[in-house]
Amino acid sequence: MISALHRFFLLSLLILTGLSPAMALAQPGTSQLSDFINKGRSVFVDSNEDNILPPEQAFKLSVEFIAADTLQADFQIAPGHYLYKDKIKFTIESDHHQFGSITLPSGDWKEDPTFGKTEVFHHDFAALIKLALASPNDDKTHNIIKISATYQGCSEKGLCYPPINKTFELDAAHPTTSILIGSPAEQDESTKLLASGNMWLIILGFFGFGLLLSLTPCVLPMIPILSAIIVGSKHTGRLHSFNLSLAYTLGMALSYTAAGVAAGLSGQLLSAALQNAWVLGASALVFILLALSMFGFYEIRLPASLETRMMQTSQRFKGGHLLGVFAMGVLGALIVSPCVAAPLAGALVYIGQTQDIVLGGTALFALSIGMGVPLLLIGASAGAILPKAGPWMSAVRQLFGVIMLAVAVWIVSPLIPTSLQLLIWAALLIVPAIFMRALDRLPDTASGWTRFWKGIAIIMLLLGTTLVIGAASGAKSALHPLEGLRIAPDRVAALPFQRIKDLAALDHQLQQHPDTLVMLDFYADWCVACKEMEQFTFSDPKIRARLDNIVLLQADVTKNDTGDQALLKRFGLYGPPGIIFFNGKGEEIRHARVIGYQNVGQFEQSLVKVQHRND
């Protein structure tokens, strides 16, 4: 009974993994920290609040030859959108070809209040178009087929797109490529993310995560397994035992990588749910539940029967052989031990949110290699180093609980007021600090480590206290909790930026200041790099002197409304931070953009470069 319920729970976890929003755009080249934070956040919250897709993103169509006389039209429909079946029309624009038959799959029946029952497509589908060749001809020009497709659809949000018409030119002689007329190929956003260096940060994070996981009490059951490997081996050379533990780790890595890929895939397949408060709340709730299991309120594990069966299978493999040990690793990873399960589920939920298969696979590979590091150490020392079990292991487990609670807060932070956020962060610092005995008297005989940890605990306590003060004094960010207390003269006056709201205002300003350098700064309240720039770079007297004869414009794109988006789009930016320079003629000075955080020295150089280019 229990195990059936367990299976049910695992299923629901998987389903939640699938409740994942679309991947938001990565912002290229912002300051390392803030970009990482923004990116992680954007996995959960779409930056575009109204979320209305332009028609070419809501519905995508490609046409290709799949046989000499058959065309396949692939329709891709964004989640939450649908196409009317009876509005899909194809026409052929050459005399030498005619349609034989057009086959559309059957769609879903939608109860439409005004049109009655109508057949619609909610998901991707393919239409097959048979061609009847009127006059087979060797003449090359006759092999070009021009096909136009018309289709019309709506969004479940209660809005419709006008009929879309697309024309394709296909070469029947080389039936592989289709040339889409009049709309440029779209870039794959996920490759852009992969290209950015932050992939490494994520991988490093997962590696560290794995390393910490191996220090939880669950490492204990692995020690007998590992010693069995080493004992099972006839050769007792260090190299051999290292190879064995490497084989075990790689086997484990295979299982976890597969899990990561599966999570990425499931996110991709089931991305129907949109980003809203409910999904964010549900994700946060999952993390809270997982965190509670870390504090020992309950345990999450595979059904016991399944676990023992796998344990038995893994024991059937002989130790000592690389292949056998590898197989043991694969199975060993499947025996999800109680304290690895919850963080792993959390990691998989995260991967599911990103919907990125490559990222999922690599991240989980890094995680399992991290988990394998202690094993590798044990192997390399031929069993000489074995971690001593102790209460510190439970402490690591509880640390995971706190981390997961922090993740939960971070996910819902866009939804809750800043003061409440600050209080929660404060609680997350203060309560563990108390548990770390920040307020208890240390006995005179206390060891160095105890004293060290008490020191850390007191720092956390103080940090937590400043956050509470910040919450009370109306601070706007957890990064600067005491800004509300700052005395006015202490603050350098902000740069005299003129706010512009839309393209028209920008053009107006550019016209008003002929023959002067103009600097346009994109800013948003949520942009950490922008605030750093304002606080550390713009406040510097050297920078101020250089900016003296430059007209300063600022576009506050916090709201990200239509005007803001138009501005960002004009300069091909996904979001702030971004600084654009214009010469005296109102043209952008090429290759002079400043994207991302720059410190005083770097920004000064950028300014020198701009002035130089302008001369």
Added chain:
Amino acid sequence: MTKRLDKKHFVYLALGLMAAGILVQNFVTKPSLAPPVTVYASTAPFFQASFTDLNNAQQSASQWQGKILVVNFWATWCAPCREEMPELAELHAQYQAQGVEVLGISLDNAEKMRGFAVKTPMNYPLLAADSEGMAISASLGNDKGVVPYTVIIGTDGKIVKSYFGRISKALLEETLQPLLAQSLPPAS
């Protein structure tokens, strides 16, 4: 025993979570009302345009300049547009006396629009813009190219708010009422 109970509780929690997930999905797929957004666009092209009315006569938009206008772009093939039209009719009936004019600009040709209006007459002017309709709505800030798209234009000829998608009478009133309060002469 207690451990078992804990596990059971946990399963209930998981069940509740699943139910919440399903609810979320239902919630998401229901048509939601469009939030008012501020767009920055000129109304000049709109006031220069003219449209075909139900009697096949040309009506130039400039005749309504100076009124508070609720310009609703719609089409006969757009289900959400047809759903919201009765609410626009109600709004028109209630506020016309106070200088508010509702205009329904159709993306259809005049003939199709007439076919619709015969079956479902509306009390506010229905005007066919045909193929130019999309361009005119884009000039009023509809950069997404969607219908329904509703724009509220103030007496000064400037766009006050826009709505991408389904609107309701109450939603439009939120923007209209402060406008009306402003334009009323102060009580002496």
